[in-house]
Amino acid sequence: MLSDEKNRLLTEVGRGKPMGELLRRYWHPIAGVSEFDDKATKAMRLFGEDLVLYKDLSGHYGLLERHCPHRNADLSYGFVEEHGIRCAYHGWQFDRDGQCLHQPFEEAVDAQSRMRKATKTIAYPVQEKAGMLWAYMGPQPAPQLPDWDIFSYENGFAQAVFAEIPCNWFQCQENSIDPVHFEWTHNNWGMRLHNIDGPYVPTHLKLKFEEVEHGFIYKRIRQGETENNPLWSIGRMVLWPNCFYLGHQFEWRIPIDDNNTLSVLWVFCRVPKEQEPYVQKRIPSWYGPIKDPQTNRWITSHVTNQDFVSWVGQGTITDRTREKLGQSDTGIVMMRKRFFEEIEAMQQGKPLKGLIWDPEKNHKVELPSACEDELVHGLTRAEMNAHPLLGPFLRDFFVQAGQPENVRRAYEEAVGQPMQNSAYFKVHGSSQTSKNET
Ligand code: FES
Numbered sequence: 001m002l003s004d005e006k007n008r009l010l011t012e013v014g015r016g017k018p019m020g021e022l023l024r025r026y027w028h029p030i031a032g033v034s035e036f037d038d039k040a041t042k043a044m045r046l047f048g049e050d051l052v053l054y055k056d057l058s059g060h061y062g063l064l065e066r067h068c069p070h071r072n073a074d075l076s077y078g079f080v081e082e083h084g085i086r087c088a089y090h091g092w093q094f095d096r097d098g099q100c101l102h103q104p105f106e107e108a109v110d111a112q113s114r115m116r117k118a119t120k121t122i123a124y125p126v127q128e129k130a131g132m133l134w135a136y137m138g139p140q141p142a143p144q145l146p147d148w149d150i151f152s153y154e155n156g157f158a159q160a161v162f163a164e165i166p167c168n169w170f171q172c173q174e175n176s177i178d179p180v181h182f183e184w185t186h187n188n189w190g191m192r193l194h195n196i197d198g199p200y201v202p203t204h205l206k207l208k209f210e211e212v213e214h215g216f217i218y219k220r221i222r223q224g225e226t227e228n229n230p231l232w233s234i235g236r237m238v239l240w241p242n243c244f245y246l247g248h249q250f251e252w253r254i255p256i257d258d259n260n261t262l263s264v265l266w267v268f269c270r271v272p273k274e275q276e277p278y279v280q281k282r283i284p285s286w287y288g289p290i291k292d293p294q295t296n297r298w299i300t301s302h303v304t305n306q307d308f309v310s311w312v313g314q315g316t317i318t319d320r321t322r323e324k325l326g327q328s329d330t331g332i333v334m335m336r337k338r339f340f341e342e343i344e345a346m347q348q349g350k351p352l353k354g355l356i357w358d359p360e361k362n363h364k365v366e367l368p369s370a371c372e373d374e375l376v377h378g379l380t381r382a383e384m385n386a387h388p389l390l391g392p393f394l395r396d397f398f399v400q401a402g403q404p405e406n407v408r409r410a411y412e413e414a415v416g417q418p419m420q421n422s423a424y425f426k427v428h429g430s431s432q433t434s435k436n437e438t
């Protein structure tokens with residue numbers, strides 16, 4: 001249980017709020033590179049700020065305050081130039097540093113462009129990596145944008161999947177350090193959603209949580225497993241500050257504002273050895289729906305959608321004054337404590353957890369992964385089919401609902417077989433092994 005005051009400290013992300021200021025000191029993926037194939041501007045809201053993300057004609061990205069500093073017109077309706085973006089109202093043009101480059105009428109009446117030179121809007125740096133666009137909204141200097149090792153894995157098909165979730169970011173991130181929910185949300189409930197009766201999956205018997213440089217690790221043992229199971233010997237990673245890393249996929253939870261979260265899923269699927277060498281030309285990105293328009297209920301068919309249902313069900317900003325934490329929540333308590341300590345560290349100007357400053361050290365940074373061997377060295381089609389974690393990826397994209405047809409086709413071509421739209425849960429829901437759930 002937390003006091004109201006502490007709950008607000010964890011959840012409020014607007015400018016000037018401690019948590020918002022802390023999170024702004026990290027790079028966050030905010031959009032897919034492929035989103036700019038057919039448009040040049042995108043209206044965005046991040047950390048309670050209205051912004052425009054754009055790609056100019058020279059291929060550079062910028063992230064600016066959405067409202068023009070002249071008289072507040074909406075720059076997401078502006079048009080891009082060779083350098084920067086121009087407001088569609090009176091033609092003021094801005095570069096990616098927020099500097100005004102052109103002020104047509106003012107420059108006509110003042111050859112020295114004094115007003116233009118003095119006009120600057122809010123701007124945040126953007127970088128491209130792994131098919132995503134990343135923003136840094138904190139004070140300068142910016143740390144390195146982490147180069148996680150999986151971004152350089154070969155012979156794989158990656159995709160970035162986005163969704164907007166109408167609840168606060170922190171309850172989404174608490175899900176990253178909540179191993180027991182796999183058993184209930186994804187396995188047992190998942191089976192029932194697919195009308196599969198039968199016994200419950202093996203239950204969790206033992207949990208362990210450890211803090212590491214880039215976050216926390218959780219480990220688990222379920223009925224019938226030994227300590228050799230990679231989910232005990234290696235475990236899974238809560239990537240600081242707002243991500244979950246499962247060894248083959250990341251799940252970031254980016255605050256849009258206090259009441260909404262941008263869910264960003266990045267999944268890497270190694271192709272079977274028979275398909276090698278495979279070089280992915282472009283990492284696709286897409287937005288998944290979260291509500292079924294027919295029933296007006298949340299979509300429950302896919303793994304992350306089931307998580308979304310859990311998060312939004314907790315309330316827009318869950319009331320932590322009325323929770324009853326048990327042993328299963330040990331990791332959540334550890335993580336909250338660390339956030340409170342990090343907020344204090346930030347306020348005292350001390351170094352913050354997990355930031356990478358040295359470019360020399362930012363090269364294929366390794367994170368613990370229970371499936372690293374398989375992803376690095378590859379598996380034959382038969383081995384992959386039999387693999388509890390990776391096998392289901394040869395049958396269906398079960399992770400999030402709404403995969404576009406063209407992405408599915410590209411993936412089928414990469415792995416060399418058609419998807420079956422199989423019921424993932426039929427194959428895995430009642431499995432007696434437990435390296436299976438994603
Ligand atoms: S409001 Fe943007 S140029 Fe006037």
Ligand SMILES: [Fe+2]
Nearest residue numbers: 181185186307
């Ligand atoms: Fe989950």
